[in-house]
Amino acid sequence: xxxxICKITSILLASAFxxxxxxxxxxxxxxxxxxxxxxxxxxxxxxxxTFVLSRSDPKEDLCFKVTTEGSTKDWTTLDKGMEFxxxxxxxxxxxxxxxxxxxxxxxxxxxxxIRLVSSSKSPDKIGGSGASTAxxxxxxxxxxxxxxxxxxxxxxxxxxxxxxxGFPLDVSITIINTGNVTARPTKVHVEVFDKLNKKxxxxxxxxxxxxxxxxxxxxxxxxxPTKLGIDQYWARISAYKDEALLKxxxxxxxxxxxxxxxxxxxxxxxxxxxxxAIGETVKITGVFENTGQSNYSAKLVAEIYKNGKLVKLVExxxxxxxxxxxxxxxxxxxxxxxxEYIVKAxxxxxxxxxxxKEFKIFVGNVGLLASVGLISLTPIVAxxxxxxxxxxxxxxxxxxxxxxxxxxx
Amino acid sequence: MRKSFSAPRTRDTRKYLSFINVCFxxxxxxxxxxxxxxxxxxxxxxxxxxxxxxxxxxxxxxxSINSGAGSISLTEGTTTNVVVTATxxxxxxxxxxxxxxxxxxxxxxxxxxxxxxxxxxxxxTPTDVVKNSCVSLVATYTATIPVWYYADPAExxxxxxxxxxxxxxxSTDTITINTLIALSVTDTIDYGPLALGADTGAGDxxxxxxxxxxxxxxxxxDGYGASDSDGKSMICTFGSILLANEKYSKTASTAxxxxxxxxxxxxxxxxxxxxxxxxxxxxxxxxxxxxxxANGVGGSCxxxxxxxxx
Numbered sequence: 001x002x003x004x005i006c007k008i009t010s011i012l013l014a015s016a017f018x019x020x021x022x023x024x025x026x027x028x029x030x031x032x033x034x035x036x037x038x039x040x041x042x043x044x045x046x047x048x049x050t051f052v053l054s055r056s057d058p059k060e061d062l063c064f065k066v067t068t069e070g071s072t073k074d075w076t077t078l079d080k081g082m083e084f085x086x087x088x089x090x091x092x093x094x095x096x097x098x099x100x101x102x103x104x105x106x107x108x109x110x111x112x113x114i115r116l117v118s119s120s121k122s123p124d125k126i127g128g129s130g131a132s133t134a135x136x137x138x139x140x141x142x143x144x145x146x147x148x149x150x151x152x153x154x155x156x157x158x159x160x161x162x163x164x165x166g167f168p169l170d171v172s173i174t175i176i177n178t179g180n181v182t183a184r185p186t187k188v189h190v191e192v193f194d195k196l197n198k199k200x201x202x203x204x205x206x207x208x209x210x211x212x213x214x215x216x217x218x219x220x221x222x223x224x225p226t227k228l229g230i231d232q233y234w235a236r237i238s239a240y241k242d243e244a245l246l247k248x249x250x251x252x253x254x255x256x257x258x259x260x261x262x263x264x265x266x267x268x269x270x271x272x273x274x275x276x277a278i279g280e281t282v283k284i285t286g287v288f289e290n291t292g293q294s295n296y297s298a299k300l301v302a303e304i305y306k307n308g309k310l311v312k313l314v315e316x317x318x319x320x321x322x323x324x325x326x327x328x329x330x331x332x333x334x335x336x337x338x339x340e341y342i343v344k345a346x347x348x349x350x351x352x353x354x355x356x357k358e359f360k361i362f363v364g365n366v367g368l369l370a371s372v373g374l375i376s377l378t379p380i381v382a383x384x385x386x387x388x389x390x391x392x393x394x395x396x397x398x399x400x401x402x403x404x405x406x407x408x409x
Numbered sequence: 410m411r412k413s414f415s416a417p418r419t420r421d422t423r424k425y426l427s428f429i430n431v432c433f434x435x436x437x438x439x440x441x442x443x444x445x446x447x448x449x450x451x452x453x454x455x456x457x458x459x460x461x462x463x464x465x466x467x468x469x470x471x472x473s474i475n476s477g478a479g480s481i482s483l484t485e486g487t488t489t490n491v492v493v494t495a496t497x498x499x500x501x502x503x504x505x506x507x508x509x510x511x512x513x514x515x516x517x518x519x520x521x522x523x524x525x526x527x528x529x530x531x532x533x534t535p536t537d538v539v540k541n542s543c544v545s546l547v548a549t550y551t552a553t554i555p556v557w558y559y560a561d562p563a564e565x566x567x568x569x570x571x572x573x574x575x576x577x578x579x580s581t582d583t584i585t586i587n588t589l590i591a592l593s594v595t596d597t598i599d600y601g602p603l604a605l606g607a608d609t610g611a612g613d614x615x616x617x618x619x620x621x622x623x624x625x626x627x628x629x630x631d632g633y634g635a636s637d638s639d640g641k642s643m644i645c646t647f648g649s650i651l652l653a654n655e656k657y658s659k660t661a662s663t664a665x666x667x668x669x670x671x672x673x674x675x676x677x678x679x680x681x682x683x684x685x686x687x688x689x690x691x692x693x694x695x696x697x698x699x700x701x702x703a704n705g706v707g708g709s710c711x712x713x714x715x716x717x718x719x
Contacts, residue, residue: 028621030485030558030591034719054591056486056558056621065637091484115675117637117715131598131632131643131655131697133616136675136717137590138629157477157582176479195546196500197468217479232545234470234498251471252496252547324476 029062029118030054031137036097038143038215040150040180044103047215048079051139053086053093053116062086063119070112072141075099078114086118097139107145114139152179155247156217158237161294161323162254164261165230168223169253170295172322173239175220177212184211185239185246190224197234197250202226210320221297221320230255264291265298267347267354268326275362282333282361284314288347288354289326296321298349300329305342321349335363466577467499467506469569474513474584481556481565481584485591486621488555495550495569495580503548505573508534511552512568515561516583520568526557527687559623559686562588591622592683592718600699608665608700615661618716620683620691627682628695629675629717630657638673642699646708654700655712665698675717 032052041047055062066082068074078084079096086093097114117136154176161170171190177183188209192202204224212218233255238248271285286300300316316329329347341361347354472495475481483489491513499505512520515528522529532538538552550569565586571577595616600609620626634641634649642655656668659681669679683693697714 027596028486028591028593028619030483030589030622030718032482032589032591032622033480033587034590035588052482052484054482054484054589056484056593091487092482115717131600131712131714133594133596133598134713134715135592135594136629136715138675138717138719140719156479157473159471159473159477174477195498197498232498232547249471252498254544254547 027133027135028055028057029135029137031116031139034138035140035142036099037141038099040146040148040152040178041099041101041143042147042180042214043101043105043145045099045101045180045214047099047101048096049099049215050094050096053095053137054091055086056091058086058089058091060088064116065119067115067117068112069115070141071110072099072112072143075101075110075143076112076114076141097141099141099143101143101145105145107147110141110143110145112141114141146180149181150179151181151183153177153183153212155185155239158239158247158249158251159295159322160235160237160251160253162256162261163294164258165255166258168225169235171206171222171224171235171237172295172320173220173222174217175212176217177214180214182211182213184209184220186242187240188222189238189240190222191236192226192228193234193236195232195234195252201228201233219295219320219322219325221295223297226255228255230257262293263296263350263352265289265296265321265347265349265352265354266291267345267357270343270345270357270359271328272343272359272361274360275364276335277365278335278338278363280334282335283330284333284343284345285328285330286316286345286347286357287326288321288329288349290321290323290349292352293323294350295323296349296352298327298329298347300331300345301348302331302333302343302345304333305344306337306339311341333361335361338363338365465500466575467497467571467573468578469495469497469509469571469580471496472567472569472580472582474567474582478584480587482587483556483558483560483589483623485589486558486593488557491554491556493552493554493567493569493582495552497548497550497569497571497577498546499548499571499573499577500546501573503543503546506540506543506548506571506577507574508572509538509540509550509552510534510570510572511538511550511554512570513554513556514566514568516564516566520566527559527685528561530554530556556586558589558591558621560586561685562586562623586623588624589622590624590626590718591620592626592628592716593619593621594716598697598714600697603699603701605701605706606703609698611662611664613658613661613663613696613698616695616697616714616716618683618693618695620686620693620718622718623685625682625684626718628678628693629719630671630678630695630714631673631675631717632671632712632714633673634712640673641712642671643706643710643712645706645710648702648706650702650706650710650712654702655714656698656700658696658698659693661694661696663696663698665700668696668698671714675715677719 063085068076077098115138156174159172163170188206190204206222209222210220236250239246266289268287276282284302297318298321299318302314304312314331314333316331321327344356344358346356493511510533513530518528532552541549566581566583568579568581570579598614600614633639634644641649642652643650653670655671658668684691
């Protein structure tokens with residue numbers, strides 16, 4: 001009888017709890033693009049590509065767990081790590097897939113994927129027990145490893161900015177380098193016409209310029225000397241690969257009075273390890289934002305002091321940073337003496353200089369660094385050590401007092 | 410007789426000739442006047458046409474989509490603003506420009522195609538195309554185009570055409586719209602009341618999957634109880650239920666036993682695809698069933714089914 005009652009109770013309980021409240025709400029998730037197909041990857045190469053996770057209804061935080069799969073699983077990571085949160089209110093969330101191809105891999109095609117699984121709504125929000133749905137996005141990867149050198153690029157845009165009188169014309173070319181070697185046009189031909197675009201005033205060929213790294217999209221700054229005065233002009237800019245015309249654009253620009261173009265730049269942050277060992281190369285990266293009205297050439301300048309004396313001056317390579325863009329400028333420093341270094345860094349750009357940022361680098365030998373690092377990373381350990389020292393001193397004082405009392409007795 | 414007769418005839422002839430001469434002179438004067446008027450008129454006309462010829466229509470240049478970005482990634486289930494900037498010059502001064510029309514279309518469709526949210530958009534001044542500046546001959550414009558999530562993934566062109574009463578010279582730029590793989594799905598699966606040892610039979614708990622991207626999609630499903638790869642479909646207050654107890658089918662009213670068991674790893678739902686949206690929303694249904702174990706579980710049970718578009 002009691003068994004029967006128990007069974008009926010169980011059935012009733014299960015029936016009661018195993019009922020979901022029907023809910024017509026929908027949740028959405030998307031990924032764009034959805035594939036990372038990269039042919040012509042050399043062994044040991046490094047590629048980064050941005051994808052956009054999106055959702056139309058960003059009413060709450062969405063947590064993601066990332067797993068990699070297939071034959072590319074060990075090469076691929078995300079800039080956000082293997083777990084991250086897409087904050088409430090954000091419809092679009094860019095993520096960067098980082099690919100590091102092993103140096104000892106055989107040539108061939110390798111396929112895999114990166115799966116980004118979002119967490120489902122917590123059951124208490126559903127209003128009962130049962131199955132909830134969760135969404136996931138899959139980035140399919142397809143890499144072809146090759147030993148061949150491939151020069152392949154596309155000119156995305158050609159621009160010319162307004163410049164101040166006496167300065168070279170500020171031409172820039174944006175290139176998508178899909179090959180596996182650095183890329184740049186063979187020649188850029190610039191013709192400048194009057195403001196009615198009728199009379200040719202100047203004409204020049206430029207063959208010396210920067211380049212864009214493999215698998216990257218980048219700008220090449222092309223300064224073109226000019227004797228033109230203040231006025232509006234037309235420029236016809238043609239980019240060539242050998243004799244083939246890749247892209248040509250007619251653009252309007254203005255030469256303005258000296259001092260009338262706002263030049264602003266912002267050194268947003270410095271990325272650098274604060275601890276290093278002797279002989280270890282320290283990477284100092286300045287994140288520079290061009291907030292002015294023209295394109296700049298910019299470089300990071302870092303003064304390194306020890307005991308108040310300037311011991312080293314390191315600089316990044318000159319990079320072009322277009323109007324409104326942000327670039328990482330990197331300089332390298334290899335300390336050869338133990339101790340604390342003070343680094344004062346700024347970015348120098350066309351006619352301007354950012355505010356200075358200051359930070360310290362502690363240089364020790366590897367063993368010392370490990371222990372110092374441990375202590376600095378775990379303040380709790382430091383507190384425990386302090387308590388231990390205080391306890392030892394207290395005990396020592398106690399025993400000393402006891403001995404003194406015994407002697408008196 | 411002859412003399413008396415011939416004398417008056419000679420006088421008359423002279424008079425007549427003189428009259429003719431006067432008439433001729435008057436005619437000559439009139440013709441000269443007419444010619445003068447004609448030449449003056451012609452001169453004015455020529456000048457007018459010359460002036461007209463010196464009023465060329467405005468010219469667009471320096472067209473850029475999203476500040477020269479290489480591609481556009483759309484946003485799931487909604488619109489994404491595409492920003493087009495352009496310079497327009499007018500030899501009579503930029504104040505002479507009366508309007509700018511911006512078309513954004515799938516290159517293969519051509520500028521002349523009718524507007525269609527999948528492949529062709531048109532915006533104009535002053536609502537969606539805004540004049541930013543006007544200095545001397547040069548004006549700059551910015552157009553904002555809300556592009557729907559189902560816009561075709563392909564190369565797209567923007568064409569900027571200015572006007573000062575007469576359509577000016579257009580300029581173009583191109584960009585790629587990336588593939589957006591996306592879906593939205595009903596956020597719970599409702600099995601209704603279910604006793605221990607019972608299953609849902611041919612009854613279905615339906616999840617409606619909507620394609621919220623710009624390409625045809627398939628769907629993968631997998632499940633877990635509390636955490637990924639735990640092999641459970643539900644974790645209950647006491648006990649748990651195996652993954653195989655939760656089943657699905659793309660066909661409605663399939664008997665529970667004939668449905669496909671959910672697995673730990675994402676598995677593609679066979680022969681299930683949802684087309685890219687063209688007219689209305691495109692959806693597909695997946696039908697779910699559940700089998701309760703005969704014993705060993707009780708209380709509240711929860712689990713998760715993961716949907717992945719591909």
